[in-house]
Amino acid sequence: MAAPKLRELTGIFLKIGNTTFGGGIPTIAALQRELVDRRGWLSPEDYGLAFALARITPGTNVIAFCAAVGSRIKGVPGAFAGALSETVPSAALAVLFTVSYESWRVDPLVMGAVAGIIAAVAGMMWTSVWSLVKPFMGGAAHALRCLVFTGGAFLAIWRLGLTPLPIIALAAAAGFLWREPAK
Amino acid sequence: MNLVILYLLLLKAVTTSFSGMSSLPVVRQDLVETHRVLTDRELSTAIAAGRIGPGPNGLYVVSVGYFVAGWPGAVAGLLALITPAFLIIPLMKWGARYAGVPRIRAAIHAVILASAGLLISASIPLTRDAAAGPLTIGIIAASFTVLMFTKVESWWVMIGAAIVGLAPVLFR
Numbered sequence: 001m002a003a004p005k006l007r008e009l010t011g012i013f014l015k016i017g018n019t020t021f022g023g024g025i026p027t028i029a030a031l032q033r034e035l036v037d038r039r040g041w042l043s044p045e046d047y048g049l050a051f052a053l054a055r056i057t058p059g060t061n062v063i064a065f066c067a068a069v070g071s072r073i074k075g076v077p078g079a080f081a082g083a084l085s086e087t088v089p090s091a092a093l094a095v096l097f098t099v100s101y102e103s104w105r106v107d108p109l110v111m112g113a114v115a116g117i118i119a120a121v122a123g124m125m126w127t128s129v130w131s132l133v134k135p136f137m138g139g140a141a142h143a144l145r146c147l148v149f150t151g152g153a154f155l156a157i158w159r160l161g162l163t164p165l166p167i168i169a170l171a172a173a174a175g176f177l178w179r180e181p182a183k
Numbered sequence: 184m185n186l187v188i189l190y191l192l193l194l195k196a197v198t199t200s201f202s203g204m205s206s207l208p209v210v211r212q213d214l215v216e217t218h219r220v221l222t223d224r225e226l227s228t229a230i231a232a233g234r235i236g237p238g239p240n241g242l243y244v245v246s247v248g249y250f251v252a253g254w255p256g257a258v259a260g261l262l263a264l265i266t267p268a269f270l271i272i273p274l275m276k277w278g279a280r281y282a283g284v285p286r287i288r289a290a291i292h293a294v295i296l297a298s299a300g301l302l303i304s305a306s307i308p309l310t311r312d313a314a315a316g317p318l319t320i321g322i323i324a325a326s327f328t329v330l331m332f333t334k335v336e337s338w339w340v341m342i343g344a345a346i347v348g349l350a351p352v353l354f355r
């Protein structure tokens with residue numbers, strides 16, 4: 001697929017970054033759908049690399065993720081486009097919310113629309129889980145890896161209360177040592 | 184407060200954290216307790232304002248900047264928020280260079296699979312919070328179905344969900 005123009009890439013970041021409620025992970029999930037699944041501008045490998053490295057970059061993960069994805073598609077200008085268009089409009093909105101917080105919070109229309117969007121985001125998250133795992137599902141040996149890494153990471157954070165950083169580090173180390181079966 | 188100092192203090196808070204809200208203790212320590220340019224009430228309003236809108240969780244830092252120094256302060260907060268993100272550019276270059284090595288690739292694949300597990304754990308509370316009644320449960324199911332089985336742009340699903348969310352308020 002042909003590389004997109006910087007303007008097109010910025011357009012995607014503006015749309016996704018500033019309409020997805022619920023914080024960083026839903027935004028990353030929505031960008032995955034637009035950039036990897038729908039447009040093919042980014043390979044699943046590059047997506048995975050950006051996701052993992054964003055986790056170990058200091059600061060807010062999703063901004064680093066946008067910079068990484070932008071740099072992979074369009075170099076340093078792409079990184080700036082990603083980080084700025086992900087943050088500037090929603091930051092301006094956050095300041096406006098700050099100014100008028102007390103009156104917004106009791107407006108049922110605003111809260112109704114926000115509740116609808118949050119519900120749509122929740123549905124989207126599960127499609128994102130599936131498209132992360134799907135490329136690795138062929139054959140029993142691959143399915144076992146999926147079960148161990150995805151299930152293990154889930155239990156580690158959900159049951160053992162580990163933070164994402166050591167989980168990602170452990171998965172990387174185990175993945176390095178445990179050879180992947182041939183496709 | 185001097186804008187450069189505000190920027191550096193917020194940058195310190197953002198750089199020493201690895202997720203949106205974990206910079207909070209440092210921000211509170213520096214701006215509320217040490218420098219006394221922010222009140223706890225303003226801090227919690229900033230957090231709430233950052234949460235009800237779209238965008239990353241760490242955005243409250245921008246609102247904090249606004250409380251301390253108006254719009255220029257908000258810009259200082261925004262710059263502090265995005266500065267550390269650019270560290271990832273050299274990291275990506277380094278990662279891409281070694282991505283062809285089978286063991287490194289296997290490690291990256293393992294990280295992708297693990298990140299799906301982390302995503303599940305983030306999705307459960309989000310889904311639980313979002314499912315407030317029959318209407319929102321319907322939106323969750325509809326959003327999942329449309330996004331899973333069609334190529335419709337996600338943005339239209341969000342707009343549609345906002346409109347459906349307005350319905351019970353309008354037609355009460």
